[in-house]
Amino acid sequence: MPTVYGVALSPFVRKVRVALAEKRVAYDLDPVVPVNVSPEYRKISPLGKVPAFRDGDKTLADSSVILAYLERIHPNPPLYPSDPYDYARALWFEEYADGGLVTIIGPKIFFPKVVAPRFFNQKTDEAMVQKAFEEELPPMLDYLESELAPGAATLVGRQFTVGDIGVASQFVNLFLAGFGVDARRWPKLAAYLSAVHERPSFRSSIAEERAMLGV
Ligand SMILES: N[C@@H](CCC(=O)N[C@@H](CS)C(=O)NCC(=O)O)C(=O)O
CATH class of the missing domain: 3.40.30.10 (Glutaredoxin)
Known part of the structure; x- marks a missing residue:
């Protein structure tokens, strides 16, 4: 194994x-x-x-x-599109998450809110967290909102890809830190994230992590 x-x-x-x-x-x-x-x-x-x-x-x-x-x-089910442009777009969304979203959600929200107080006995820098959530993150959510088709549960066509895994994974950390995505301001993104996080693959990880943190 x-x-x-x-x-x-x-x-x-x-x-x-x-x-x-x-x-x-x-x-x-x-x-x-x-x-x-x-x-x-x-x-x-x-x-x-x-x-x-x-x-x-x-x-x-x-x-x-x-x-x-x-x-x-393990080629099935495929997580990379076969169409060349869709393939590149899936990689792009993975990079948007791994190289972009993480720089705000990780060190400026999840670490100070969850990791620092629980595992390092450090006080949360609430001002930094609020600034990150209210000023730095919204433009990144605006972009994702603009890229999603109405009712879409995937970012690239109708295939669930590494792009969805990367993006939705970052939002698990945001949600575990006690924050959400305002469905009035980002309706497509909020619905998309609910759909992806409802997939059995995400649900089991999220349940395990919530239990670890007791949230
Ligand atoms: N590009 C790497 C990033 C991995 C990464 O930054 N992991 C963090 C934990 S979320 C880490 O190990 N940080 C410790 C360090 O940077 O020394 C990947 O996709 O695996």
Whole structure:
């Protein structure tokens, strides 16, 4: 059975777990916390980050790399469109999440609201969190709202892709931190996120993470 390394609350670990669930692949989870990682772990993940992945004697790091590998090993259901432009758009939304949304939701909202007080006994910088939520995040949500078709449950055509996994995974962290997406201001995005988070693949991760945090 393959092993996923990394704590469940990481949006990048969640991406891998959701992809495995979509593809109905069983795996073990080794909940590595990416702080002062061991030299052994660094051999699997040279940047010291989570997730990493082991499949027999093969190891990989980085959620996007792992998802690309999984697609080749377990092609069904496909999480990458076959049309070249749709394929690139799915990668773009994955990048929008992994390189864009995370820079606000991770260090400016989820970390100070959830990780700092619970795991590091640190006070939340509420002013930073409010500024991130009220000023920095909205333009990023405006863009997603503009990209969604009315009633769409997927970002690229009608196929559920790595783009949806990346984007919806970041919003799990926003919601776990106690924030939401205002359906009056971003109606398509709010409905889209509800639909994606209702998928069994996301539902089981979210339930497990809520139980971990007691929220
Ligand atoms: N591009 C990487 C990002 C992974 C990442 O930043 N993971 C965070 C946890 S959410 C981490 O390990 N941070 C520890 C560090 O940067 O040292 C991926 O997609 O896997």
